[in-house]
Amino acid sequence: MITFEHVTKQFPDGTIGVDDLNLEIADGSFTVFVGPSGCGKTTSMRMINRMIDPTDGVITVGGEDIRTVRPTRLRLGIGYVIQNAGLMPHRTVVDNVATVLVLQGTPKRKARIAALEAMERVGLDLKMATRYPAQLSGGQQQRVGVARALAADPPILLMDEPFSAVDPVVRDDLQREMLRLQSELKKTIVFVTHDIDEAVRLGDRVAVFGTGGVLQQIDTPENVLTRPANDFVTGLVGRDRGFRAMSFHPAAGLPVLDVETVALGDVENLPTLPAGAWVLAVDDARRPLGWVNATRQTLAAQHGAAALAPLGSLTTPERTLRQSLDAVLSSPSEQGVVVDDGGRLLGVVTAPDVLAALARQKDAAGDDVVLRDAPVAPADATQDALS
Numbered sequence: 001m002i003t004f005e006h007v008t009k010q011f012p013d014g015t016i017g018v019d020d021l022n023l024e025i026a027d028g029s030f031t032v033f034v035g036p037s038g039c040g041k042t043t044s045m046r047m048i049n050r051m052i053d054p055t056d057g058v059i060t061v062g063g064e065d066i067r068t069v070r071p072t073r074l075r076l077g078i079g080y081v082i083q084n085a086g087l088m089p090h091r092t093v094v095d096n097v098a099t100v101l102v103l104q105g106t107p108k109r110k111a112r113i114a115a116l117e118a119m120e121r122v123g124l125d126l127k128m129a130t131r132y133p134a135q136l137s138g139g140q141q142q143r144v145g146v147a148r149a150l151a152a153d154p155p156i157l158l159m160d161e162p163f164s165a166v167d168p169v170v171r172d173d174l175q176r177e178m179l180r181l182q183s184e185l186k187k188t189i190v191f192v193t194h195d196i197d198e199a200v201r202l203g204d205r206v207a208v209f210g211t212g213g214v215l216q217q218i219d220t221p222e223n224v225l226t227r228p229a230n231d232f233v234t235g236l237v238g239r240d241r242g243f244r245a246m247s248f249h250p251a252a253g254l255p256v257l258d259v260e261t262v263a264l265g266d267v268e269n270l271p272t273l274p275a276g277a278w279v280l281a282v283d284d285a286r287r288p289l290g291w292v293n294a295t296r297q298t299l300a301a302q303h304g305a306a307a308l309a310p311l312g313s314l315t316t317p318e319r320t321l322r323q324s325l326d327a328v329l330s331s332p333s334e335q336g337v338v339v340d341d342g343g344r345l346l347g348v349v350t351a352p353d354v355l356a357a358l359a360r361q362k363d364a365a366g367d368d369v370v371l372r373d374a375p376v377a378p379a380d381a382t383q384d385a386l387s
């Protein structure tokens with residue numbers, strides 16, 4: 001457990017970085033500090049490993065007041081990952097990852113073996129071990145940074161905007177990897193970001209910081225989205241929070257409707273489709289391949305799968321209403337394709353059904369916040385999702 005009790009940090013020039021922070025971070029939890037620039041997220045995080053000392057209040061780690069623990073000893077149990085990874089350019093990847101272990105006195109060979117294991121854990125190809133950081137992509141460097149923090153197996157991991165400098169696709173990959181890692185490792189993670197989407201995706205607790213280093217709300221991601229504590233949090237999570245909150249609603253119970261299908265080889269035998277009609281082309285195992293409509297019919301008969309309209313994103317009955325709506329919005333037929341775990345077609349879902357299911361679930365929870373602020377008309381949801 002990490003606790004902050006009435007913690008304030010005033011810098012020598014008078015700036016209040018963090019103002020009377022009270023916070024409990026449970027062992028094994030993933031807590032995200034989120035908020036706009038300059039609101040005290042990094043200062044709060046750096047006080048945990050004593051890179052910054054508070055001017056007032058008490059921080060404990062594992063029940064110990066950290067003022068009584070030498071920073072070097074404290075940091076042995078705390079991994080630290082920063083933006084741009086902060087790797088040493090003249091050391092190979094494996095030696096970068098082994099850094100902390102070597103500093104702790106682990107013999108070099110043993111440290112390298114542990115470093116290779118950490119690289120594997122974060123999904124890095126071991127071929128990269130002998131490269132230098134500049135020979136890696138941004139995303140790979142960031143993985144090296146995470147491997148380095150994990151190599152000595154500290155129970156606590158501090159991560160300061162670790163994925164901000166990479167492009168959205170790589171970032172999505174790194175976030176997914178982080179969730180997988182955490183489900184295996186169960187570290188106590190404190191993660192700083194200014195991106196609310198990243199915060200609600202990764203955190204099991206989200207701490208929203210506001211101007212002047214004042215904590216505005218600490219709660220589950222769903223509650224931050226659906227029950228923002230005040231206008232500041234409402235502003236931060238934005239007007240499309242209703243759409244984001246759909247990530248927390250299961251798609252179970254959503255009607256999966258039958259859809260007209262055609263085997264790819266039989267497209268040419270289809271009767272001419274009326275305008276607006278769509279038929280789903282499937283392979284021999286009933287895996288969906290793409291959509292056919294009147295304008296695609298002849299092309300698809302001549303050129304096969306390449307001429308089909310793309311499926312859009314697929315979903316499964318076990319996923320969430322947000323993924324169901326994504327599937328609907330990304331499908332040219334406005335029918336979201338639902339498959340089983342083997343990728344075989346189960347049917348389709350539609351936008352009105354997704355929104356009705358959301359309304360039912362919100363009613364059952366006795367919570368009208370999302371619906372009040374994110375109208376249930378399909379057109380609005382579409383606009384929100386695309387904006």
Ligand SMILES: Nc1ncnc2c1ncn2[C@@H]1O[C@H](COP(=O)(O)OP(=O)(O)OP(=O)(O)O)[C@@H](O)[C@H]1O
Nearest residue numbers: 011013015016017036037038039040041042043044
């Ligand atoms: N060494 C310092 N001296 C004076 N003021 C500082 C110092 N470090 C931080 N601050 C100020 O303290 C406040 C909180 O800074 P902090 O870096 O914790 O914010 P942040 O929320 O992490 O912002 P960002 O997302 O931009 O990193 C800011 O107003 C900042 O300018």
